[in-house]
Amino acid sequence: MKTCDLPLPEGVQAFFSETTQECAGQLALHVAESLRGRLRRGGRASLVVSGGSTPVPFFQTLAQQELAWARVTMLLADERWVPEGDPASNTTLVRQNLLQGRAKEVRFLSLRQPLCSAEQALPAIEQLLAELKLPLDVVVLGMGNDGHTASLFPDAPQLPEAMSIQAPGRVCVMTPPSQAHTRVTLTRPVLAGARFLALHLRGEDKLETLERALKAPDDWREMPIRAFLKPGLRIYWSP
Numbered sequence: 602m603k604t605c606d607l608p609l610p611e612g613v614q615a616f617f618s619e620t621t622q623e624c625a626g627q628l629a630l631h632v633a634e635s636l637r638g639r640l641r642r643g644g645r646a647s648l649v650v651s652g653g654s655t656p657v658p659f660f661q662t663l664a665q666q667e668l669a670w671a672r673v674t675m676l677l678a679d680e681r682w683v684p685e686g687d688p689a690s691n692t693t694l695v696r697q698n699l700l701q702g703r704a705k706e707v708r709f710l711s712l713r714q715p716l717c718s719a720e721q722a723l724p725a726i727e728q729l730l731a732e733l734k735l736p737l738d739v740v741v742l743g744m745g746n747d748g749h750t751a752s753l754f755p756d757a758p759q760l761p762e763a764m765s766i767q768a769p770g771r772v773c774v775m776t777p778p779s780q781a782h783t784r785v786t787l788t789r790p791v792l793a794g795a796r797f798l799a800l801h802l803r804g805e806d807k808l809e810t811l812e813r814a815l816k817a818p819d820d821w822r823e824m825p826i827r828a829f830l831k832p833g834l835r836i837y838w839s840p
């Protein structure tokens with residue numbers, strides 16, 4: 602097994618696997634264990650997942666885990682403002698790969714409201730998310746090679762607001778010029794405060810990006826992922 606020789610900050614754990622499937626399986630087991638632990642205490646558990654191409658095998662494995670899915674509230678860390686069914690829709694990705702089988706019973710909170718702009722929808726999304734108890738139980742983040750995570754993009758004019766540790770809202774509209782679509786994203790305090798916080802990466806390029814991020818840990822404006830490389834984070838990687 603490839604070991605992690607990156608200079609990780611103290612308290613950050615690395616889980617490196619040889620294959621995509623092994624990595625997805627390990628992450629799915631750990632997420633399911635963590636959700637079961639929260640559910641044993643009674644009440645509901647919350648799960649936030651990311652979109653993109655990396656998490657598909659993780660979604661499919663997680664959907665097969667035995668747990669009280671009907672007591673899990675799930676949402677995405679971010680969404681592109683496109684209709685469901687669009688190839689860029691993270692909601693569609695999740696419906697096709699995670700909200701299946703046992704996991705069909707999940708209460709899914711969609712960040713996408715139909716028939717209006719993201720700005721117009723913001724109050725309704727905030728209202729929907731108000732039912733979530735903070736801290737969230739499980740958050741699984743991804744990362745782009747520009748150092749973004751969720752839709753916290755380095756070139757988004759709204760980045761300072763979304764990254765503020767006192768951000769008043771749980772969600773922000775993001776309009777990064779580098780991206781084809783307007784996005785909505787959960788804010789840094791909501792994501793970073795999770796009880797179980799994981800970063801799921803695939804490929805040597807992502808490892809190089811992580812290495813770059815670790816070089817200047819405080820400069821999150823250049824690479825927003827840096828704000829999450831803190832004690833408690835668990836990094837899951839495969840080639």
Ligand SMILES: O=C1O[C@H](COP(=O)(O)O)[C@@H](O)[C@H](O)[C@H]1O
Nearest residue numbers: 651652653654655743744745751
């Ligand atoms: O745009 C996004 O990209 C990242 C990473 O995506 P990947 O395709 O490289 O796995 C993802 O974490 C984020 O949720 C998504 O909206």
